Amino acid sequence: MIIDPICDLSSYIRVADEESLTITHAAETHIHANFVSGIRDVAIKLNASIYVSGESDDMLGYKNMPNHTHFVQHNDDIYVGNIKLKVLHTPGHTPESISFLLTDEGAGAQVPMGLFSGDFIFVGDIGRPDLLEKAVKVEGLSEIGAKQMFKSIESIKDLPDYIQIWPGHGAGSPCGKSLGAIPTSTLGYEKQTNWAFSENNEATFIDKLISDQPAPPHHFAQMKKINQFGMNLYQPYTVYPATSTNRLTFDLRSKEAYHGGHIEGTINIPYDKNFINQIGWYLNYNQEINLIGDYHLVSKATHNILYNLLDMIMCLDISYHKLKFKHNLFIVKT
Structure with missing residues (x-):
């Protein structure tokens, strides 16, 4: 299974072939703004089952998806063999944002192991709520997203501290203010070190989350539309000499x-x-x-x-x- 695939599937296919595996499933945590999603490519090129969030209104949700797309809701379960992914609706970064809580039932476990958090929780930070407002030019979405983020953080505080956090981005990403350099974390560590878990006042939380966010790169708004509505399937490219200087x-x-x-x-x-x-x-x-x-x-x-x-x-x-x-x-x- 691939979580949040990019559009060039070659690296996934190579790893699967090396391990004598077949890619049968893919899932996406939200409609991305910083890279071209490959979720549609996985369905069409690999005939895999794909899962995307159904937790959004019609205006902001996924469009033009393949016919066999699964639109999942909060508390739905996705099974890949004996691996269970429970869907958690964790809005804030985007309205449709979901996370996947993994339990390895094949090993006899009855408790979850980790969380694919997408752009919900990062190491040391959380996802910014303002990118959608800047992309669709609808005033007020940033504050709505910040309020949703506060509730999403509250909703996972009761999960065990040992839960591993597998975020979608690391240091240097413009999807948050101060992402940590290490690639993974645990929920217990984030409760101790991530400012979002220690701020219990909603108004103060919202102010901290919205203020001083870096300006998003120019291409984010267009990228959001591409991933919402879809585009031509990824094709291999050729590097060749330039023929014009007027560019x-x-x-x-x-x-x-x-x-x-x-x-x-x-x-x-x-x-x-x-x-x-x-x-x-x-x-x-x-x-x-x-x-x-x-x-x-x-x-x-x-x-x-x-x-x-x-x-x-x-x-x-x-x-x-x-x-x-x-x-x-x-x-x-x-």
Whole structure:
């Protein structure tokens, strides 16, 4: 089973093949804003059963889903063999947000082991409630989400402290204010260290959650719509030399290399862990772009863009294989 799949399924298929397994199920915790979801791809390409939240009104819920999609509700159970996932409706980050409480019944356990929390609980923080308001331009959704988040936190406080927390994001993600660097946690640890579990006054909680949230990257609003309504299935890409200079052009090299010589008018965004968030500020979904870097670097960046910002680059024209500078012009050599 895959939780919150990205649209490029190749890594999941490779791991499944290596373990002689078949991918039969996938589930999603919420409608994502920071990467292109692969939940529809899993159903159509792998003929797997998929599970998404049915806990939303018609305006904000999933659209254009495959016919065999399961829309789950609070307290529903999903079984994958002897593994049980109990659905918990945990709104706040989004109205439809759900978490999955895992119990390994095959091992004889009658108590849950861990929680796939999506963007509900992170290590040291919780999901921000303002992204939906910014995406659909409906005033007041941030405060509604913050109130829902307060109730969602209260609803899980009685779960055992040993419950493992498996969040959807870690440090560096713009889906919260101060996400921790470690990949997993426990509910008991979060009760002791996460501010959201120690703030018992609802008004103060709401104020803390909404205030000082970083501005979301420019592409989040469009990404939200893509994942709500669906898009063309992911297709493999080819890196090839650029044929036009009249496009927004990003130089992926280090700052030092860029300062040593660059094409006038280009934007330097080094390819590192912050690349997607930074490039998302500049991109227009109706505009093709160019990328500058060696073949390996451009290939990696293209792959990253494809599963995070896929819809905008269906006709992307990219890559300078070798770069020479002469009078602020460049020469492409393959």
